[in-house]
Amino acid sequence: MAELKINIPEYDKEKGAVSIWEDGFVIKSKVINDQIMISANQAGLISLAKQLLFLAQIETPPGCHYHLDDHNSLESGSKEIVISKI
Template sequence: MTDGATRVFTWEEGARIEVRNLGGEIVIEANAAGLKTLAGHLLTLAQDGTPDGAHLHLEENNGLEEGSVGLVLERCDDE
């Protein structure tokens, strides 16, 4: 809940998401369920009424596959 707005981040069954840092680029590798999950998370953050700065942390063993680097999805409405 942020600023009185409750946001629910849901996971597709069987979602697998791995994030790798290859130095000059970040690779997000996911199965179909994982891609749908990420898309849903982004759409949740994009909902009207979601405040600037609302974010979701994904980490190894907390949504991401073992060996993944952390990933933060954050809404930023500043230009």
């Protein structure tokens, strides 16, 4: 089994959600027949995992979220994605 070590910053209410992107990440999203498809290269998948692990921390409060779109993190033409902790 491969081992991957990931450093995830702790939640800080003054900083809010911290984005942690791997170099060279590529993430695309689209809707096909009412299904959401997210496609990513290795760096993109690791980056998404980091965002999810950040949200999963006990200190991260409900409502903390990431808003991903083709202007800041997704490839051009991608559908917007909001990932939120409940």
